[in-house]
Amino acid sequence: MGSKITPRSENYSQWYLDIVQNAGLAENSAVRGCMVIKPYGFAIWERMRDELDRMFKETGHSNAYFPIFIPKSFFSKEASHVEGFAKECAVVTHYRLKNAPDGSGVVVDEDAKLEEELIVRPTSETIIWDTYRTWIQSYRDLPLLINQWANVVRWEMRTRLFLRTAEFLWQEGHTAHATEKEAVEEAERMLGVYSTFAEDWMAMPVLKGLKSANERFAGAVETYCIEAMMQDGKALQAGTSHFLGQNFAKAFDVKFLSKENQLEHVWATSWGVSTRLMGALIMTHSDDKGLVLPPTLAPIQVVLVPIFKNEEMKPKILEYLRGIEAELKEKKIVVKVDDSENYSPGYKFAEYEMKGVPVRVAIGARDVENNTVEVARRDMLTKESVGREGIAERVFALLVDIQRNLYQKALELRKNLTSTVDTWEEFVDVIENKGGFVYAHWDGTTETEEKIKEKTKATIRLIPLDEGEPGKCVLTGRPSVKRVVFAKAY
């Protein structure tokens, strides 16, 4: 491989990009602000997608698919949604090209102008609620629990691979309920699904909470979110779940007849996570040698590397290795045998470390003779020679331990990057010098929130769900009901 990873101390942003690119995950497309996800990167996304999809289905949801093009007028129907999404959208204005008169290629055929422009979906609330109107008539049609896996486009001014690209992949759940209570429960349930996924599968601890009015999704009554802490002390919003109230039902006239024969607007939620989770995964666990993947999401959990000294030993080493492969597969461990002779063992070691494969098993002539194997773990970068007997059990236990260790390390990091402050001086000091999450009192006004953002670039990442102790706002000294979590964010 070409360039090596830049040490983190030099430039975190470059370090992140080096990992994304050198580990073969993704690259910038020639098309502005879009990304190309390479096969290995996509395999990781597929693992995430498959597990999330399973969890959605286990909570009663079904998948469906809606159009990528949304008539412009749909966006005018929900007032605050317009505010949030009327900008930065890709707009289809024409439907045909023609040969340029001067022979220089093709140009847009001005005669093929659309009567109504189509918006390339930045999110699908509007087109889905326009459709739901026809699907929902009775309380018997509710709840309607639908998820869509799709790509969306937001014409961001500045992009960053995985974290903020013009086009990204995501899932968006859109549900309709008969009562407010049910809808709130749904929004909270899906926040729970996201947090379980982040912690148990991504080994990434997250804080759960509510967004302030300022950070709330355009059109939502409440936005729930999970927030993770990256190694450089910046927060990353990893998922959101919105209680939409009756806003979209009213805007798109979605009503149902209740048991009591009353015509009522339905209650709604929407929730989503995106390929941004790939960025979160990378920035949570990776080190200077490249990607580090939690075993539950790694496309390859164990790589077997044979080491050949001479021709006579080759068949013996391979036979020994195939035996181990079979035992691991019996335990449902995902194994890759790299017996190609194009690269040296040292090259392969470095390569699979870069790709974040959790466990490496190396086998050479020495091992065949002594009935041993060399087992290396990616998270600690340690290796040891162990007996051949019970290798599958040992590797399985190791994978479990790596999963646990990654979570613990990330949790430890977050603990060290979490502060509680009471004065403005402390607040500024921690935000500027230490970074991380800062628990501080806030008077609850958008005005104060914006002032703090202006002065320190820190925003309210979330308002914790649990009760808290009252206190005084860190900026204004006015009363505060509980501490909220501030941080600089991606």
Place this chain on the structure above:
RNA sequence: CGGGGUAUAGCGUAGCCCGGCUAGCGCGCCUGCUUUGGGAGCAGGAGGUCGCAGGUUCGAAUCCUGCUACCCCGACCA
């Protein structure tokens, strides 16, 4: 869209101030032999409209003008 920067082989770059280039180097790539327990060694080789367009000059990667793309910092955001 504001402020700063960059553009030379697949990637990373030297040369630019002070014009003389037939454009140098590292990684990668190809061939051969020897290798293989931490990114192998040696030998040979392929690969360039120096971002685009114009200008100055005997001569431009180098100087001038315009354009384009990308990166960083803001505003925007999952």
